[in-house]
Amino acid sequence: MKRKLDLIESTCVPLPLENVDTDQIIPARFLKATTRDEAFFGENLFRDWRYRADGTPNPSFVLNDPRYGGEILLAGRNFGSGSSREHAAWALAGYGFKAVISSFFADIHKNNELNSFVLPVVVSEDFLAELFATVQANPSARVRIDVEAQTVTSLATGRSESFELNAYKKYCLLNALDDIDYLVLQQDKINAYEKTRQHEL
Amino acid sequence: MxxxxxxxxxxxxxxxxxxxxxxxxxxxxxxxxxxxxxxxxxxxxxxxxxxxxxxxxxxxxxxxxxxxxxxxxxxxxxxxxxxxxxxxxxxxxxxxxxxxxxxxxxxxxxxxxxxxxxxxxxxxxxxxxxxxxxxxxxxxxxxxxxxxxxxxxxxxxxQPKPRTMRIRIEGTPGPCVTAKDLALYLMQQLTTSGATGYFVEYAGSAVRGLTMEGRLTLCNLSIEMGARGGMVAPDEVTFAYLKDKEYAPRGEAWDRAVAYWRTLRSGDDAVFDREYCFDAADIAPMITYGTNPGMGMPVDGTIPPEASSKALQYMGFQPGEQLLGKPVDYVFLGACTNGRIEDFRRFAALVKGRRKAAGVTAWLVPGSWEVHRRIVAEGIDRILADAGFELRQPGCSACLAMNDDKIPAGKYCVSTGNRNFEGRQGPGARTLLASPLVAAAAAVTGVITDPRTL
Missing domain, CATH: 3.30.499.10 (Aconitase, domain 3)
Structure with a gap:
């Protein structure tokens, strides 16, 4: 859902696994919903890691670890690979995450997070490793993400990095606007393009 | 550029x-x-x-x-x-x-x-x-x-414009090496994130030599290397495939379209952000042993010692182990990856004159009613029936278990689909991705088998 994202300051949930695919973030059997009920998807975030086959919580999975919580997910590299399901981003939002910090995101999922107002923050491998170590040693350690300044700061150590975000998308996040708001205003340009294109397809 | x-x-x-x-x-x-x-x-x-x-x-x-x-x-x-x-x-x-x-x-x-x-x-x-x-x-x-x-x-x-990558595969693939094997090989070489941020053009003589069905299989799997998309420059194979299709242009419009399509190729001076070149002769029939499509190897290979222990634990395999001879519970032929007429021809050619192994449940699912129609028109359904196989109706089927076709927990499925992620074919299901030929070989022997030996 559209929401303003400007400043996120929170504890983090560490998931130090690489290549987490969107089938794990939200398994296919939960994609049968025909409405965008983010709370429903959030309840089933990481479903098959979070719960055992008998439906009881798996105590060894980080979302069931009472030490950890917060609005930021720390994830290993290549987060969100595989299926294009935006439901994965909705599940992250529905669970309460506002940002995911990783060293590398899969393309489609990264766009889906941005379009779902969950901020994908790319940091260096080195900083990510430090963040994992800091949070695992001290689950109450806080991280601050400043969207306007495009910086992510580990408040426990003071280390900070800047992250990429194009000016257009930053404006959208800071003002709770989405791409459809923008595109429907471009009707004249779309008409002009259609009239002048060289090859009709 | x-x-x-x-x-x-x-x-x-x-x-x-x-x-x-x-x-x-x-x-x-x-x-x-x-x-x-x-x-x-x-x-x-x-x-x-x-x-x-x-x-x-x-x-x-x-x-x-x-x-x-x-x-x-x-x-x-x-x-x-x-x-x-x-x-x-x-x-x-x-x-x-x-x-x-x-x-x-x-x-x-x-x-x-x-x-x-x-x-x-x-x-x-x-x-x-x-x-x-x-x-x-x-x-x-x-x-x-x-x-x-x-x-x-x-x-x-x-959409931000992706960077460009060209992957050339030169030479002639060996026996029983299909487009699926080329793709599984590329994923194994480049990993599942090796092409993230890129749009891939496939080129080289081995790609040119593929049928349209083969090119569709190859491009289908581009996303499994992280690439947003993959493409092959249109040529005579493309035009022959598209001619007289229901929604393709006709008459003069067709001629005009083909004239334009012939201009759609990378220039001799084209500059890609990244280029790879592989030798088709290095590629064997492939199979995956792990829980992402990049965890593949030749079907007669051994699981690398450094393979992810989390993945191997899920799959019930050990590092250094061979897969040849391991029992198979299910075989799935179909999906947007391998559900086309050529895939059924290949599968049928291998099982012809043989019988489905008793312990194997086989789901043969055409990718469309048109594929189904051609299977029947070419008599492939009879060959399959004689070998003990039943043809199903079209859909995504067991590729992602959103319908009734689910692999039970702990069971092994040789799948011609595109993903072997944990739970992809049903919670706890163990997927081994392979070509229609490797799938057919498993279906008639009941164990992982190198189709070159049949």
Whole structure:
């Protein structure tokens, strides 16, 4: 859902696994919903890691670890690979995450997070490793993400990095606007393009 | 610069958004039932209607059962989703190929086979395997549901332009090496993130030598290397495949189209952001042993000692182990990866004169009713029946277990699908990705078998 994202300051949930695919973030059997009920998807975030086959919580999975919580997910590299399901981003939002910090995101999922107002923050491998170590040693350690300044700061150590975000998308996040708001205003340009294109397809 | 990808992308840029992505015009939007309902809801909530309904084609494929399609879907949740697509298509005046329509099937099989996906087009769908359509020489990529809504609303999408990669495969592949093996080899070489951020053009003599079906398989799997899409420059193989297809241009329009399509190739001076070259002779029939498609090896190989222990634990394998001779519970032929006529011809050629192994459950699922029709017309169904195999009705089937076709927990399935992620074919299911030939070899022997030895 559209929401303003400007400043996120929170504890983090560490998931130090690489290549987490969107089938794990939200398994296919939960994609049968025909409405965008983010709370429903959030309840089933990481479903098959979070719960055992008998439906009881798996105590060894980080979302069931009472030490950890917060609005930021720390994830290993290549987060969100595989299926294009935006439901994965909705599940992250529905669970309460506002940002995911990783060293590398899969393309489609990264766009889906941005379009779902969950901020994908790319940091260096080195900083990510430090963040994992800091949070695992001290689950109450806080991280601050400043969207306007495009910086992510580990408040426990003071280390900070800047992250990429194009000016257009930053404006959208800071003002709770989405791409459809923008595109429907471009009707004249779309008409002009259609009239002048060289090859009709 | 001056790559095939640049030519098509640049011809579709409506504008460069200041400080942001490109506004890209989309020639074809495909909608299936899983990733579109929320986009249609969004459209309604904003009081909008599709801007160019004639460019949008809808069909259910993920939830459709692969038997008794003439009866209502038994699972009420699946039925609700399939019905919602039909309702949305009717409300917004979109073409809809419903279940039992002779044009229905998996979107990525139907689009090319109906001539809906054409060279030079931009094509999107809320499905990562939209990369498939790049095989006809189009810029085709998967998008999320918000992006589906963008295209419904404006026939455009906002998208940063990806970097370009060319992967050449030169030489002649050895016996029993198919397009699927080329793709599994590339994934193993490049990993599942090796092409993230890139759009891939496949080139080289081994790619040129592929049939259209083979090129569709290769491009289908581009996303499994992280690439947004993959494409092959259109040539005589492409034109012969598309000619006289239902939605392909005809008469003079066809001649004009082909003249344009012939210009769709990377220039001799084209510069790619990244290039790879592989020798087809190095590629063997492949199989995966782990829980992402990059964890592959030659079917007669051994699991690398450094393989992820989490993945091997899930699969029940040990590092250093061979897979040859391991028992197989299920075999799945189908999906947008290997559900085309050529895949059924290959599978049938291997099982002909043999019998399905007693312990194996085999699901043979054509990618579309058109594929089904050709299987029957060519007598392939008889060969399969004589060997103890039953043909099912088209759909995504066991590739992702959104219908009745689920692999039980702990069971091994040699699958011609595209993903071996944990739980992909059902919670706890263990998937080994392979070609139709490796699948056929497992189906008749009951164990992992090198098809070159049969």
């Amino acid at each position: 001056n790559t095939l990808f640049d030519k098509i992308w640049d011809a579709h840029v409506v504008q460069h958004v200041e400080g942001g992505p490109d506004q890209l015009y989309i020639d074809r939007l495909y909608c299936h039932e899983v990733t579109s309902p929320q986009a249609f809801d969004g459209l309604r909530a904003r009081g909008l209607r599709p801007l160019r309904p004639e460019r949008i084609f809808c069909m259910p494929d993920h939830n459709t059962p692969t038997h008794d399609q003439d009866k209502p879907i038994a699972d009420p949740v699946s039925k609700a989703q399939v019905d919602a697509l039909a309702r949305n298509a009717a409300e917004f005046g979109l073409t809809h190929f419903g279940m039992m329509d002779p044009r229905n099937g998996i979107i990525h099989v139907v689009g090319p086979e109906r001539g809906l996906s054409l060279p030079g087009m931009t094509i999107v769908c809320g499905d990562s395997h939209t990369s498939t359509h790049g095989a006809v020489g189009a810029v085709a990529f998967g998008v999320g549901t918000s992006e589906v809504e963008m295209v419904l609303a404006s026939q455009c999408i906002l």
